[in-house]
Amino acid sequence: MFQFHVAPSGDDSWPGSAERPFATLDRARAAAREAGGDAVVHLKGGVHTLARPLELTGADSGITFQAYGYGTPEQEEPVISGGRVITGWQERDGVWVAEVGELDSRQLYVDGRRAERAALPGLPGEVRVTATGYVTGGGEPLGWRSPADVEFVFRGVYPWTEARCGVAGVSGDGDETVITMAQPAFGWAGELYNSTWEGQSSSGPGLPTRIENDAAFLAEPGTFVLDRSRPGRHVLMYLPRPGEHPSRTRVVAPVLERLVSVAGARDVSFRGLVFAEATWLRPSAAEGFLHYHGTGYYEGGGVETAVIGEGASVTYPAASVTIPACVTFDATENVAIEGCRFTRLGASGLGVTGGAGLAVRRCAFDTLSGAGVEVSGSRATSIEDNRVHHVGLEFSGAPGISVSGTRDCVVAHNEVAHVPHCGIVVGSGQGARILRNLVADTMEVLADGGGVYLSGPQGDSPDNQALVQGNVIKDTHTPYNFGLYTDYGASWVTVEGNVVLRADNTAVLVVGPPLENVVYRGNFWDQDPLGHDNPPSGVTYGGNVTYKDERELNAATAGIQSEAGPRR
Incomplete structure (x- = not known):
């Protein structure tokens, strides 16, 4: 495997060795391509200022970009700015x-x-x-x-x-x-x-x-x-x-507006890097930012009307656009993003569309105008052991982590805290696993959402249903919220062994469109969910325990709470 080095004090006319490193990531990418793609690019500490986004394609498959000394006590901190x-x-x-x-x-x-x-x-x-x-x-x-x-x-x-x-x-x-x-x-x-x-x-x-x-x-x-x-x-x-x-x-x-774009590549890794200082100018244009929900916004094309109760309705976009991310992966396979930090970004941090086998592990997402992680239409994506906090600082509907249209996506052992609306959002898809996350201090700005929020069909049988298990959700702020929220026709979901406390409402069983094939069992709360005394036909509700005393709740759920959040 070829080894190349990049340093802010380097020179692109040098050979890219540890002693004589390149100056830019573009030059290192070109050298890796010339070497056939099986290469590791080591980034020395300091600020690596980009003149234009780093773009990788299928021709860059097999490249790893990582901090110099990654995984050792001598690991340096390279900032891609x-x-x-x-x-x-x-x-x-x-x-x-x-x-x-x-x-x-x-x-x-x-x-x-x-x-x-x-x-x-x-x-x-x-x-x-x-x-x-x-x-x-x-x-x-x-x-x-x-x-x-x-x-x-x-x-x-x-x-x-x-x-x-x-x-x-x-x-x-x-x-x-x-x-x-x-x-x-x-x-x-x-x-x-x-x-x-x-x-x-x-x-x-x-x-x-x-x-x-x-x-x-x-x-x-x-x-x-x-x-x-x-x-x-x-x-x-x-x-x-x-x-x-x-x-x-x-x-x-x-x-x-974008730092890194990867499209169609395989077996690419990013390790120990800091992605920082990008903006998003679209809201400053005459089109503005007509937000509807989450990271979605309206740019014309007509609206439709949703009836949400007797004599109650809202109009919503017939089609919407999503806030972009400053680091994007499209149609990639077997990509690993490990130990990185996404910070000081004017849109969302990490955006993933399509592809399969992408893993986001032990990363930090903070000080973001938009969402932390947004995944759409991907297969077998895993988002594990990350810390997401203080996101949505400019676009308050943005969640900490969002997945939609995915298949067999795992969101596990993450800590999501201090977000303006929902902590973890799961749109329609198949087989999502939302496991042992710690979600705290959500819904700090906007209302009508939850610490963990699911909407739409999550499968079509017990074999590909969603599982929401072992999560700890606490301190869900603003009125009209649900710590654990299955909403808008959610179907084929099992909600099991979660802990919810200090929310406006712990959960809700009666929504429109109604829930179908949704199971709530073995959960622990500090108050009963709305509709628990007369669950609708599409909901199975049993074996859940309510503790009005927080000390008793904590004692009974100590094991679950100790397992929630990052494993480090």
Whole structure:
């Protein structure tokens, strides 16, 4: 097997040896191809800044990219970055200001910490909604310095949604201020968000719950603004926190939208690497981000209506698009991702579509705008012993781990914590195994979801049904949630030997469309699920135990709780 080395201080004209390493991953990939693909590329510690995404194809089958010294006490930490270090700061009235040319980004990281975009809690004064935006009696929007960079956030249009729409312009009209919203986003929002509940109907996104990204909003230390009002002469502004100084503070703006793309390759491995500093610019466009559920969003094409009870309905996308990932694998076979970290990314961390035999083991996913891991249409994928926390920081519907349309997928021994909506999501598929995960502090922002959430058919017989077993789910926040949630026509599911505590509701047995061939047995809770006293015909409910006293519950389930979460 051939061995190649890459270091930030290397040179692509060198032979790629340990003593004379390459400088770039592209050069190492080319050398591995020339060697026939059976090669290991060792990455020395430090920041490996990409000029463009690393793309692997079937021609790169058999390559391993790993940290130098992987698996030894001397293992180094290579960071694969799509970011740009910001320099040339000037201080103006306590604000750091830098001209950054054509740079466009939605995130900023200061000494590794995620900086928030400067924001207001909402529109001032009396506001009314119009067909094209808003009219307010307050003149404050007229003081916005770059209105076309301002973005409105709409949290909770539906309890499980959070949309984003840009502003097109602001103008004065007598004593009123007219805010014109960007199209087609605002029009799409009017199409998508229509509901009826308890005799009350609503249409459109309503009033914004947060307004982001204008220099006039810079009041909280540690926040930033990107002003793009002058094409090619964008200005980045950052209000420092106490103790920060331009000469000793490292500020990075992510530039690339994707770091690594692997398509059609076999037997590829990534070990001990850090993937960091990428963005996703689509929500900043005129199309905005019309979120519906999870990582799905609407971009036109019409809506349909779901009746969710007598006199209750919501419209939803006839078709939706998924938030992309910054590291993607498509139609691959026998791929291993081990001991890696996905952090400081402006979309989801890891996205897998199609293929078979991909394993994600002992990785960390944190500080992500989107989901941690998203798998769609794959066979025999395993996601085990990973830690996923503080994800969905910008797109609050994003779950920790999501699998959909998969066959024989295993999600086991993971720890998922501090997520804004669902912890683990399982869409329609066959034979999913959700085993011995520790899921805590979910549903921290949006409502109507669960620590572990399943929807749709999960098989068509006992031979390929889903099994949800040995999971510990605790501290599910916000109202109207279910720690363990089988929803929307879930069928062929066995829910067995799980522990649920400190949720708004532990589980629910009566949903629409109804559950079919769903078994709840041997579970432990601190309250009875909704519908337990009269289970519907499609649910078998028995042998479950409710402990009102948490100490008794913990004592009775000590064995289950000790087995849940990563095995290290």
